[in-house]
Amino acid sequence: MNQNVAKTAPFLVFTDLDGSLIEHESYSMEAAKPALAELARRGVTPVFASSKTAAEILALQRASRITAPFISENGAAVYDSLGQILTAFGLPRTNWLDAVHQLRERLSLRFTGFSDCPVDQIAELTGLSKGDAGKAQRREFTEPMLWQDTQANFQLFQSEIQKLSLTTLEGGRFISIQSQFDKGSAMQWLQARHSQPRPFLVALGDSPNDLSLLAAADVAVVIKSNKSDQLYPQGPATVIRTSMPGPAGWNDGIRQILDLLDSQQLLIN
Ligand SMILES: [Mg+2]
Numbered sequence: 348m349n350q351n352v353a354k355t356a357p358f359l360v361f362t363d364l365d366g367s368l369i370e371h372e373s374y375s376m377e378a379a380k381p382a383l384a385e386l387a388r389r390g391v392t393p394v395f396a397s398s399k400t401a402a403e404i405l406a407l408q409r410a411s412r413i414t415a416p417f418i419s420e421n422g423a424a425v426y427d428s429l430g431q432i433l434t435a436f437g438l439p440r441t442n443w444l445d446a447v448h449q450l451r452e453r454l455s456l457r458f459t460g461f462s463d464c465p466v467d468q469i470a471e472l473t474g475l476s477k478g479d480a481g482k483a484q485r486r487e488f489t490e491p492m493l494w495q496d497t498q499a500n501f502q503l504f505q506s507e508i509q510k511l512s513l514t515t516l517e518g519g520r521f522i523s524i525q526s527q528f529d530k531g532s533a534m535q536w537l538q539a540r541h542s543q544p545r546p547f548l549v550a551l552g553d554s555p556n557d558l559s560l561l562a563a564a565d566v567a568v569v570i571k572s573n574k575s576d577q578l579y580p581q582g583p584a585t586v587i588r589t590s591m592p593g594p595a596g597w598n599d600g601i602r603q604i605l606d607l608l609d610s611q612q613l614l615i616n
Pocket residue numbers: 363364365366367518519552553554
């Protein structure tokens with residue numbers, strides 16, 4: 348692997364939301380504010396890369412006064428800073444959701460997906476307000492679900508949905524049923540839109556659905572979580588593991604990167 352020392356900006360920051368930039372339970376990003384302000388001072392606006400829907404991400408961007416492109420539904424689609432879709436990598440959920448439900452019935456499998464739930468129940472499962480739960484339900488490419496069956500049946504389910512060109516991806520709270528795409532490919536697609544020399548990539552995440560994002564970055568920040576011990580990205584020249592979860596860990600990770608950058612010690616690919 349080629350390793351270089353990063354001398355200056357520009358660089359791009361891609362970040363997971365739940366459990367990374369925002370707290371799992373309170374959905375607050377308060378503890379990350381100092382690092383966000385320092386990035387803003389350097390002209391860097393984080394690109395949100397989340398399992399959330401476009402509607403949810405746009406609302407979060409507005410609330411945090413952030414205008415930037417973003418990646419929705421685990422990398423299914425990329426939007427520009429005006430909220431217009433630029434490209435989609437995912438098979439539309441309406442094309443395959445009925446087939447997944449028929450499969451569940453045929454094999455008597457037990458799981459509950461967002462499409463099975465009224466908005467009140469989504470609010471209860473996620474801790475979101477009813478309005479935000481409504482936005483979470485507006486999914487185009489992914490079906491988050493809670494698996495309520497055995498591990499053996501989960502393996503059976505996985506092999507059956509492969510025949511439908513589908514797969515599963517584990518997030519912090521839910522397992523996503525979706526076609527083959529990931530956050531890392533969506534990040535690289537956005538990076539390729541920049542002219543040469545392309546900005547280097549910083550990525551932050553806390554769960555298995557962030558592994559592709561972390562692995563494709565030059566600098567990866569693994570935010571502490573109950574699943575972060577599953578995350579060992581091989582690609583990045585620099586990997587930082589935070590000791591704190593959520594936005595406090597995010598703040599610390601960015602701080603460490605900026606300190607390394609400023610002292611010309613930040614290794615990139
Ligand atoms: Mg997360």
